Amino acid sequence: MTNADLKKKREILFAKFPPGQVPEAADDLQTLDEVAVEPKHEKRVVGVSYELTQHTLEELEGHLEDKGFHLDNTLMSKLTRALIHYVEDTQLHNIGAPERRIKRSSQEAYVKAWELHPHGDHDDTPPEWREYK
Template sequence: MEKTAHPALHKVRRIYFSRLPPPNFSHAMKLLGELAQLEVSVDTEDSCLSVRYDLSQHTLEVLEDLLVNHGHHLDNSLLHKIKRALIYHSESCILENLRAPSREQHLRSIYLSSAHSPEHRPNTEPADEYLDRL
């Protein structure tokens, strides 16, 4: 797998399976192994798969949904549900932030739009209140 330019996009996660029914690691490895930019290894002692991926290509949520849709049973203990939800949220925030324009681009667009609006253009005509004083 190629290294990404931004280290925050390179993720190593563990996908925990339910112990009952016994997980079919060979099927899960084959299923995930078909995906590009993804490395998979098995830890049968902890009943999990270790996956390395680029966040611009995959998310943990999509990988786990793929496994569940193909009949695999993930560990649904409270601790793993909380960890999973936190990872899903953090990965979605990272991806959303990457899609957002940079601060400089955002400020530049604000200044340009305000410079082109009629109320911010310099007025060469004297205001009526100044004319009344004369």
């Protein structure tokens, strides 16, 4: 796989309502590192270019949805996005890139912190003192 195979140029299509999402979404995506953005107002599309080892389309779309943007949810759009997500995941797997954690990482951090934090019926008393009668 060549370096050119890892450079992706995609289009993110937005829903008709609410109107005016394209300029706001383009501004938001421009704040991300290593993402080139090209708004196309007439087509309700934001063109994005990125290196696959840095970003995936699924990650960028998730970022936008978390910010409250509405992507186009027609059947064709959903199928196209699902195919692109699968292809990008497969390419990352084939080059041996580490698995990227999306959304779940923050939740897992809280779970790990909770497991390490003494809570509940934790008792620092040595066992021999607890059994003393």
